[in-house]
Amino acid sequence: MAVDPVEKKPLYHFKPGKRILSVGSFGCNFSCDFCQNYSIAQSRAKSEYLPPEQLAACSMAPSGNIGIAFTYNEPSIWFEYVYDTVRKLKESYPDKKAVLVTNGYIGPEALDMLLPFIDAMNIDLKSIHEDYYKKVCGGDVGAVQKTIEAAYRKCHVEITTLLVNGLNDSMEETEAIASWLAALDKNIPLHLSRYFPAYRMTRPATEESVMVEAKKRAEKHLNYVYLGNMWDTDSSTYCPECGKLLIERQGSSVGVLTDQPVCPDCGAPVPIIL
Numbered sequence: 001m002a003v004d005p006v007e008k009k010p011l012y013h014f015k016p017g018k019r020i021l022s023v024g025s026f027g028c029n030f031s032c033d034f035c036q037n038y039s040i041a042q043s044r045a046k047s048e049y050l051p052p053e054q055l056a057a058c059s060m061a062p063s064g065n066i067g068i069a070f071t072y073n074e075p076s077i078w079f080e081y082v083y084d085t086v087r088k089l090k091e092s093y094p095d096k097k098a099v100l101v102t103n104g105y106i107g108p109e110a111l112d113m114l115l116p117f118i119d120a121m122n123i124d125l126k127s128i129h130e131d132y133y134k135k136v137c138g139g140d141v142g143a144v145q146k147t148i149e150a151a152y153r154k155c156h157v158e159i160t161t162l163l164v165n166g167l168n169d170s171m172e173e174t175e176a177i178a179s180w181l182a183a184l185d186k187n188i189p190l191h192l193s194r195y196f197p198a199y200r201m202t203r204p205a206t207e208e209s210v211m212v213e214a215k216k217r218a219e220k221h222l223n224y225v226y227l228g229n230m231w232d233t234d235s236s237t238y239c240p241e242c243g244k245l246l247i248e249r250q251g252s253s254v255g256v257l258t259d260q261p262v263c264p265d266c267g268a269p270v271p272i273i274l
Helices: 052-058 075-092 107-117 130-135 141-152 171-184 208-218
Strands: 002-005 019-023 067-071 097-102 120-124 156-163 188-195 225-228 244-248 255-257
Touching: 002 120, 052 067, 052 075, 075 097, 075 107, 097 171, 107 141, 120 141, 141 156, 141 171, 156 171, 156 208, 171 188, 171 208, 188 208, 208 225
Parallel strands: 019 067, 067 097, 097 120, 120 156, 156 188, 188 225
Antiparallel strands: 002 019, 244 255
């Protein structure tokens, strides 16, 4: 449990500059060879149990906190607890927000139960190819795509793709992912995250030049593409119509330069929940 900037989820277009109470347990329903969070996601440890109503109440304690994010490990593997907590949160503290950071591998019935209580999701789309999921992660890309489609209709959605050196970092695959998302909505933010060796995978880190080129390719289809696990790169948000700086991000500092979800210069709508 920690109070994090919402940008760490990562969510760049949902309550920018705010903080959110972030909680997790242990374990995952995937076993990705490259897991960047394996000490939590691929292990078991003694945990402290908080009743759902107590966790919901905890959202009121941190100053300026906007709600609860279920993150650090996969929320769907403790679905019943997450469901009970977000219901309590909305019943008792309706102004607080509920966020899921997930790999998207959840049954449609469980997802349908959760979505009425969820305000935002960051969903991993690890690849556009089924063989990648089966060989590297386990699971089914089609199921993840269905989750993205269902969530997009109900709440704010951002997507993260970890680009792994030599496996899914081709420009063709990046464009295929971006094109598929653009068919839903070209304003869906895509976070391209740089792979580093971790867990069972030892191949070298993805080249920075590959990440930069991937961003350019994705921007042919999507209005908002960001690089993660990169330093000295611009992660600010600009109006896609006129280029006006809207949200300035420098390290952990976030400056929101508009008070409406429209560009103050050209008036173009900007899909940001302030």
